[in-house]
Amino acid sequence: xxxxxxxxxxxxxxxxxxxxxxxxxxxxxxxxxxxxxxxxxxxxxxxxxxxxxxxxxxxxxxxxxxxxxxxxxxxxxxxxxxxxxxxxxxxxxxxxxxxxxxxxxxxxxxxxxxxxxxxxxxxxxxxxxxxxxxxxxxxxxxxxxxxxxxxxxxxxxxxxxxxxxxxxxxxxxxxxxxxxxxxxxxxxxxxxxxxxxxxxxxxxxxxxxxxxxxxxxxxxxxxxxxxxxxxxxxxxxxxxxxxxxxxxxxxxx
Ligand SMILES: NC(=O)c1ccc[n+]([C@@H]2O[C@H](COP(=O)([O-])OP(=O)(O)OC[C@H]3O[C@@H](n4cnc5c(N)ncnc54)[C@H](OP(=O)(O)O)[C@@H]3O)[C@@H](O)[C@H]2O)c1
Numbered sequence: 001x002x003x004x005x006x007x008x009x010x011x012x013x014x015x016x017x018x019x020x021x022x023x024x025x026x027x028x029x030x031x032x033x034x035x036x037x038x039x040x041x042x043x044x045x046x047x048x049x050x051x052x053x054x055x056x057x058x059x060x061x062x063x064x065x066x067x068x069x070x071x072x073x074x075x076x077x078x079x080x081x082x083x084x085x086x087x088x089x090x091x092x093x094x095x096x097x098x099x100x101x102x103x104x105x106x107x108x109x110x111x112x113x114x115x116x117x118x119x120x121x122x123x124x125x126x127x128x129x130x131x132x133x134x135x136x137x138x139x140x141x142x143x144x145x146x147x148x149x150x151x152x153x154x155x156x157x158x159x160x161x162x163x164x165x166x167x168x169x170x171x172x173x174x175x176x177x178x179x180x181x182x183x184x185x186x187x188x189x190x191x192x193x194x195x196x197x198x199x200x201x202x203x204x205x206x207x208x209x210x211x212x213x214x215x216x217x218x219x220x221x222x223x224x225x226x227x228x229x230x231x232x233x234x235x236x237x238x239x240x241x242x243x244x245x246x247x248x249x250x251x252x253x
Contacts, residue, residue: 004232013056014063016231017201017242022067025198026245027165028172032199033181033188034064035215042210043185047080052210056235057203061182064201066092068105068180070133070171074187075111083107084121085128105180108133108171109152110162110187114144123151133174135167164194185217193222199244200227206237224248 010016022030036053037043045051053061065071065086073083086104088096093103107122114136117123122132134148137158148154155174157166164187171179181188191197202215228246232239 007234010233013060013233013235014066016233017064017067020067020199020230020242022178022198027196027198028169029069029176030178030198031168031181031191031196032067032178032201033183033191033197033216034061034201034203035183035185035188036061036203036205037215038205038207038210040208040210041214042208043183043213043215045210047211049081052205052207053203054205054236054238056238057205057240060203060240063089063092065105065180066096068178069101069176070108070179071105072108072110072135072167072171072179072181072187074184075109075113075116076186077182077184078109078116078120078122080184082120082122085125087127102129104129106130106133106176108135108155108167108179110135110167112137112140112161114140114148116148118147118151133171135162135170137162164191164196168196183215185213185215188215189217189219189222192216192225193219195223195225197225197245199242202241202243204239204241 036057038052066088071086086107088104097103109132111134132152133155134152135155135157137160138156139160155170157163157170168179181191226246226248227243230244231242
């Protein structure tokens with residue numbers, strides 16, 4: 001057991017995350033997830049994240065999009081949280097352009113029902129420089145599929161449901177090297193179960209009593225996945241944990 005030692009103040013909280021080598025993903029692209037949970041593991045309060053996220057978490061959550069080519073989100077999160085264009089602060093956007101990337105990452109929404117607000121800012125905001133992806137399956141309703149194609153670039157990745165592995169392959173084929181998923185728990189659980197998660201950023205928010213919704217919902221029969229702790233940061237009472245893919249611990253450890 002180690003007591004964490006003297007701390008060093010960071011000028012830029014994003015710096016340790018920008019320094020991560022994401023060039024060797026397990027699959028076709030590096031997949032990282034950024035989630036916040038309460039001390040009881042709850043992933044929402046009253047069906048939303050806002051009251052769970054502290055000020056430093058909210059700031060890092062937005063800044064983290066800097067590292068992503070695509071931000072991948074489940075449809076229920078879009079419906080509940082409402083998403084707009086994924087705009088970054090000017091200095092971060094410029095750094096991306098300097099590196100030959102678009103100034104902001106592209107949104108990708110996973111949905112079978114295609115019951116999405118096509119008039120919402122995620123699809124219509126004038127600040128969007130590229131249309132979002134909508135990732136769906138062949139069983140999607142043809143009329144809704146036609147409507148989706150008017151608002152987004154549609155990617156079909158699976159028959160009855162979206163296969164996360166196929167979806168990631170399709171995103172990689174379209175040039176994505178780093179895919180950041182912002183949840184929700186259902187989508188994250190499927191990504192983890194498929195063995196696709198390379199990196200997990202988990203913020204522990206200093207409260208309990210939120211919704212009975214874990215940060216990731218494992219599909220029935222999913223295997224265990226192990227992770228290795230890489231970075232621990234703190235700001236006030238908020239703890240930021242960074243893990244990478246690792247081994248499932250044995251009973252001896
Ligand atoms: N704490 C956090 O960091 C965090 C982050 C994000 C969200 N949240 C919270 O989590 C809640 C929403 O999460 P959730 O788990 O209910 O939903 P979710 O994962 O955001 O979205 C689930 C939906 O995504 C689509 N989907 C997921 N996997 C699919 C597949 N394999 N094939 C086809 N479609 C698929 C389906 O959309 P259709 O129904 O359209 O078919 C499904 O209903 C909200 O309360 C939100 O506030 C918390």
